[in-house]
Structures are given as C-alpha cells and as structure tokens.
Amino acid sequence: MEINEDGFIEKDKLHPKMQIDRDELIVSSNVFLDHVGEVILSINSDELSWKLVESADNEGRFQSSSCLGIKLASKVETEIKISDVYAVEFKNWGLIHESVTPNARASLLGRDSEMYRFTVHGFQRSNTKCSLWVLATYTFGHMDLQTCQTWVDKISSFINKEVGRPKSLLVFVHPLSGKGNGSRTWETVAPIFSRAKVKTKVTVTERAGHAFDVMASISDKELNSYDGVVAVGGDGFFNEILNGLLSSRHKAPYPPNPVEVTDSAGNNGNASVADPNETPDASPQYREQDPLLQSSEPCRTGYQILLITYSCSYENHADEGTSFPLPNERFRLGIIPSGSTDAIVICTTGARDPVTSALQIVLGRSVCLDIAQVVRWKTTSSSKDAPCVRYAASFAGYGFYGDVIKESENYRWMGPKRYDYAGTKVFLRHRSYEAEVAYLEVKTEKLEPPPKKALLDSRTQPLWRSWVPPKKPEREVCRKNCHICNESFKTNHVITHSPTITHQTNVEDSKWLRSKGRFLSIGAAVISCRNERAPDGLVADAHLADGLLDLILIKDCPRAFYLWHLTQLAKKGGDPLNFEFVEHFKTPAFTFTSFGEESIWNLDGELFQAHQLSAQIFRGLVTLFASGPEV
Numbered sequence: 001m002e003i004n005e006d007g008f009i010e011k012d013k014l015h016p017k018m019q020i021d022r023d024e025l026i027v028s029s030n031v032f033l034d035h036v037g038e039v040i041l042s043i044n045s046d047e048l049s050w051k052l053v054e055s056a057d058n059e060g061r062f063q064s065s066s067c068l069g070i071k072l073a074s075k076v077e078t079e080i081k082i083s084d085v086y087a088v089e090f091k092n093w094g095l096i097h098e099s100v101t102p103n104a105r106a107s108l109l110g111r112d113s114e115m116y117r118f119t120v121h122g123f124q125r126s127n128t129k130c131s132l133w134v135l136a137t138y139t140f141g142h143m144d145l146q147t148c149q150t151w152v153d154k155i156s157s158f159i160n161k162e163v164g165r166p167k168s169l170l171v172f173v174h175p176l177s178g179k180g181n182g183s184r185t186w187e188t189v190a191p192i193f194s195r196a197k198v199k200t201k202v203t204v205t206e207r208a209g210h211a212f213d214v215m216a217s218i219s220d221k222e223l224n225s226y227d228g229v230v231a232v233g234g235d236g237f238f239n240e241i242l243n244g245l246l247s248s249r250h251k252a253p254y255p256p257n258p259v260e261v262t263d264s265a266g267n268n269g270n271a272s273v274a275d276p277n278e279t280p281d282a283s284p285q286y287r288e289q290d291p292l293l294q295s296s297e298p299c300r301t302g303y304q305i306l307l308i309t310y311s312c313s314y315e316n317h318a319d320e321g322t323s324f325p326l327p328n329e330r331f332r333l334g335i336i337p338s339g340s341t342d343a344i345v346i347c348t349t350g351a352r353d354p355v356t357s358a359l360q361i362v363l364g365r366s367v368c369l370d371i372a373q374v375v376r377w378k379t380t381s382s383s384k385d386a387p388c389v390r391y392a393a394s395f396a397g398y399g400f401y402g403d404v405i406k407e408s409e410n411y412r413w414m415g416p417k418r419y420d421y422a423g424t425k426v427f428l429r430h431r432s433y434e435a436e437v438a439y440l441e442v443k444t445e446k447l448e449p450p451p452k453k454a455l456l457d458s459r460t461q462p463l464w465r466s467w468v469p470p471k472k473p474e475r476e477v478c479r480k481n482c483h484i485c486n487e488s489f490k491t492n493h494v495i496t497h498s499p500t501i502t503h504q505t506n507v508e509d510s511k512w513l514r515s516k517g518r519f520l521s522i523g524a525a526v527i528s529c530r531n532e533r534a535p536d537g538l539v540a541d542a543h544l545a546d547g548l549l550d551l552i553l554i555k556d557c558p559r560a561f562y563l564w565h566l567t568q569l570a571k572k573g574g575d576p577l578n579f580e581f582v583e584h585f586k587t588p589a590f591t592f593t594s595f596g597e598e599s600i601w602n603l604d605g606e607l608f609q610a611h612q613l614s615a616q617i618f619r620g621l622v623t624l625f626a627s628g629p630e631v
C-alpha cells in the first residue's frame with residue numbers, strides 16, 4: 001500500500017495495471033473527527049466511512065472500554081451514504097474538540113486543538129420517528145490544508161455524480177400561511193439550500209393568486225431553466241401553484257359532464273372510450289371564461305371518457321426549451337410545510353417537518369402523484385357558464401367538507417384552530433344535501449364489485465337503518481416504493497397517453513353507476529389525506545399514484561351516527577368507512593349534480609363553487625420532491 005504526499009492511501013498504487021475508474025477507488029487517510037478523535041476516513045462511490053484509531057496501551061495493544069466484562073459499543077456514527085450527503089464545506093483553521101469517547105486517540109495534544117477543517121452535511125433518521133430526518137454534520141480536521149481541500153474535492157465530486165438533485169428552484173413563500181410563520185419557516189431551511197448550492201429565486205407572495213399568476217405567466221423556456229418549484233405554505237397554497245403550472249400547459253380532454261353521463265347511463269350504463277386522435281371541440285361555447293384560465297385551450301370529447309395514465313419512467317423532453325412537457329420527471333414540485341393542515345406533505349414524506357422536506361428536495365428524492373382534474377359545468381342551478389377547470393392534489397369534497405371550509409373563512413384570524421371551531425358549528429347544523437353522483441366502475445382483481453346499494457335512492461331506503469357492527473377490512477396502505485403505485489401502471493383499465501402513447505385498452509365494459517339521494521358529504525380523495533386530525537387519513541388505503549380516486553359518499557343518517565364516523569376518522573386505527581351509511585368506491589372519474597341550492601366544494605382546502613361538476617384522475621401527472629410515504 002502506498003501513501004501519497006497528502007497522506008492518502010490510494011489503492012490503485014497496489015494494482016498499477018488494473019484499469020479501474022479512479023473514482024471507484026477507495027481512498028482513505030487519517031484525520032480528526034470533531035468530538036470523536038483520530039479516525040481513518042475512507043470514501044467510495046457509495047459511502048463515506050470512518051473508523052476510530054484507538055489508543056494503544058504501553059504494550060502496544062488497543063484498549064477497549066468495558067464495563068463488568070461487557071464491551072461497550074460506541075454510539076458514534078461511523079458512516080454516511082453519499083446519497084444522504086447534501087453538502088461539504090471547507091471551514092478553514094479552527095478548533096477540533098477533544099474526544100468524548102474514552103478509548104479514542106485524542107487530537108494531537110490530547111485536548112482541543114486547532115487545525116484546518118471541513119464539514120460534511122447530511123441527515124440521520126430521528127430515533128423516535130424514522131420518517132423525521134434530522135440534520136447531521138461531521139467536522140473533520142487535519143493540520144495540512146491540502147489534505148482538507150483534497151477531501152472536499154473528493155466528496156464534492158461524488159456528490160455531483162448523484163442524479164436528480166436540483167440546481168435551481170423557484171420558491172414561493174406564503175408569509176401568512178398556517179400560524180403566520182411562512183417567512184420564518186423559509187428562513188429556517190434556506191441555509192440547507194445555500195449549503196447544497198441550490199440556486200433559489202424566492203418570491204414572497206403579497207396576495208392570494210400571486211403565485212398562480214407567476215406560474216401561469218412564466219414562459220415555458222424560463223420554467224425549463226428551473227428544476228422545480230417549491231411552495232412554502234399549506235395545501236391551499238400548493239394547490240394555487242399547481243393550478244398555475246397546469247392551467248395553460250395541461251392539454252387533455254375534459255371528463256364527461258353529468259348530463260351526458262346520465263344520458264349514457266340511461267341508455268345502457270356503458271361508457272365508451274374516446275378516440276385519442278379526435279380533434280377537441282373548440283366551439284365557442286366551451287371557451288374558458290374563468291379569469292384564472294383565460295389562456296387555456298379547452299378540449300373535450302363529448303359524453304365519452306378518456307382515461308389517462310402517465311408512467312414515472314417516461315422520457316424527458318424538457319431540453320426542447322420552448323415547450324413544457326407534462327408529465328415532467330425533471331421538473332418537480334416541493335412543499336415546505338407551513339400551513340394549517342399540510343396533508344400533502346404528511347402523505348408524501350411521512351412527516352410534517354420543514355427540515356425533512358428541505359432535505360428531500362435538495363437530495364432530489366422523487367415520487368409520482370396523481371392529480372384530479374375537476375371541471376365545473378354550472379356554478380349555480382340557473383347559471384349557464386362555460387366549463388371551468390381546477391386541479392386538486394389531495395381532496396375534493398362537498399357538503400360537510402365544503403361547509404367547514406366556507407365557515408372557517410370567517411375565522412381565519414384563529415389560525416389552524418378555525419377548522420375545529422368551524423367543524424363543530426357545521427356538525428351541529430347537521431345539514432344534508434340532495435344530489436346525484438355517477439362514478440365509473442373499475443374492475444380490478446383487488447376490488448369487490450360495487451354493491452347493489454349504490455343504485456339505491458336513499459330517499460326510499462335510509463341505509464343507516466340497516467346498520468351492522470363494523471368489520472375491519474384489510475387495508476393496503478401506500479408506503480415508500482409502493483407496489484400498487486408502481487405496478488398498476490401496467491394495468492389495463494386505462495389508456496396510456498404518455499408523451500409517447502404506449503398502449504390503448506378498451507374500457508367498454510366499464511359502467512357508470514349512480515347514487516342519488518341526500519348526502520351529508522361527498523368526498524373524493526386523491527391521496528389518503530393523513531393529517532393531525534385524521535391520523536390514518538380520510539381513506540387509509542388511498543394511494544399516491546394508482547390512478548384512482550377514493551369516492552366517499554356519506555348518506556344522510558342521524559347525527560350520532562355521523563359523530564361515530566367522525567370519531568373513527570380522528571382515531572389512529574379507526575374504521576370510518578365501515579358503516580352502512582358510508583359508501584366507498586375506487587374510481588377514475590365521477591360526476592356530481594346538486595338538486596338543491598348549495599354548491600360549495602372544497603378543493604385542497606380552498607373554496608370552489610360548483611352546482612354541477614365532473615372529475616377525473618390523471619395518473620402520475622406531477623412528480624414531487626419527496627421520498628414517498630413512510631408510515
């Protein structure tokens with residue numbers, strides 16, 4: 001083994017004839033680790049590791065610390081994966097503290113000493129909750145400046161080879177979100193971005209709609225110069241950015257409107273598949289009138305539905321510069337949680353923690369997310385407006401959910417507590433709404449055929465009367481590297497319509513099923529929507545990217561029963577869907593018509609008025625900076 005001038009042991013010197021990529025070689029040298037002592041530091045393409053140089057006793061043997069004959073293992077970390085290192089910094093001349101471990105060979109003078117230093121920045125999982133990532137820094141020192149600089153260069157070169165890490169990001173900060181601490185949240189995590197040398201263009205919003213306007217008006221060319229956009233705020237703020245991104249860029253046929261579905265279901269209940277090559281109807285009656293969406297090109301396919309799925313492994317066309325492809329694996333969306341609910345962050349990272357989210361962003365973690373396209377056909381019972389499109393990443397809800405959001409707007413000053421207060425008020429009112437919901441049936445191996453009661457009118461048979469004690473169904477919870485989200489990209493109930501169409505499958509067998517009656521609430525969850533009030537979420541087995549909405553219909557029932565359902569929602573391990581008055585369907589699309597005057601929806605926590613709407617899911621339409629749900 002040869003030792004070079006910098007004190008590095010380079011294994012290639014052992015094998016001069018071997019043709020090995022230099023960077024794959026293990027390199028190591030003796031340095032001092034702050035608070036630990038002298039270590040042999042080694043690096044390869046996977047990890048940076050160190051091993052304590054233990055002090056030798058007078059007889060030349062290494063001492064080991066023991067207690068009653070039991071060898072004590074050091075609790076100090078001895079390695080970090082390169083994929084978990086987000087920065088390395090040269091720190092110039094300064095203190096390296098003496099060892100806190102008794103058997104370590106201390107720094108040069110046996111106590112704190114000054115030398116040149118460099119710090120490696122990464123993370124560790126919290127001991128109490130593995131989804132919570134905490135910052136970890138390791139400061140190494142050496143008397144020789146060149147040795148430290150060589151280490152910084154080596155570690156940097158390995159970090160730079162990590163794929164998918166962002167270099168440049170758009171950041172929107174909602175200063176008033178949650179408890180009004182959006183700006184402080186950003187100040188806390190901004191150093192992580194600067195250490196990781198990620199450039200950030202930060203906009204602190206001045207009003208609602210500010211981030212939407214920037215995202216909708218930015219040119220595709222400029223957008224392509226960024227690796228993603230980060231929202232520092234709540235779910236509503238993220239929703240605004242998502243809509244700004246998609247409003248003019250996502251071109252897809254609308255889902256069928258409720259009248260067309262009712263007509264088609266009236267004929268034979270079968271849905272047919274639209275021809276993807278069909279030219280969208282751009283007749284003036286469908287031209288978008290919504291102020292947020294003036295630039296969008298509407299397209300629709302009559303009463304037929306086109307189900308669309310995207311694969312996470314598509315090719316990337318972003319380098320074309322002048323157009324912005326969707327989906328877009330390179331351009332990702334991130335959230336630094338600072339809102340009142342933060343359900344999207346909790347479902348995609350497993351934690352509600354700004355540092356965890358910031359680390360997952362700078363380390364370039366990715367997860368695909370379904371997006372629901374919600375089209376409003378009528379705002380009120382009498383209006384004759386043009387379709388208006390919104391996108392939702394977590395949830396669309398009517399009845400109780402819409403009323404809580406509407407009521408809570410009056411109590412914004414309360415901060416996050418407004419939802420509890422408004423929720424109690426709305427619960428005590430116990431209103432139900434007459435409506436009709438039609439949803440597209442999907443046949444998958446896992447799913448039971450929809451029960452016949454879906455076709456019943458609850459006005460003639462109140463379903464809660466036949467209540468039976470809940471029986472726990474098996475739930476397949478979405479987790480990191482979820483096989484349902486990964487595998488069912490291959491299933492055949494949808495048409496693949498990625499940038500390159502890969503296959504088409506008829507959905508002729510699919511039927512629109514209808515449920516009509518009085519509902520306390522109607523909810524469509526894109527993801528499980530776990531949050532602090534509902535620890536398992538609204539739908540525990542909803543998935544991030546399975547291409548399905550979880551439609552939850554809560555039929556009119558006595559208040560006590562509804563309270564029972566709500567308490568199950570609020571309980572970890574509860575069973576809120578296992579009641580006779582609750583219907584749960586997994587579907588790629590549904591339509592809704594109100595028969596009363598009420599028409600308030602809640603989209604990702606934001607108000608949306610719609611008397612008639614339809615919604616469809618776009619599988620994996622966006623990619624998030626997140627490591628996936630850790631439950």
Ligand SMILES: Nc1ncnc2c1ncn2[C@@H]1O[C@H](COP(=O)(O)OP(=O)(O)OP(=O)(O)O)[C@@H](O)[C@H]1O
Nearest residue numbers: 177178205206207233234235236237339340341342
């Ligand atoms: N500077 C601003 N002033 C007022 N409203 C803003 C501003 N910036 C954004 N908004 C709007 O505030 C709304 C709520 O934002 P956000 O989601 O961050 O907070 P929240 O309601 O406290 O959290 P959550 O959605 O998690 O319940 C969003 O719809 C957004 O459009």
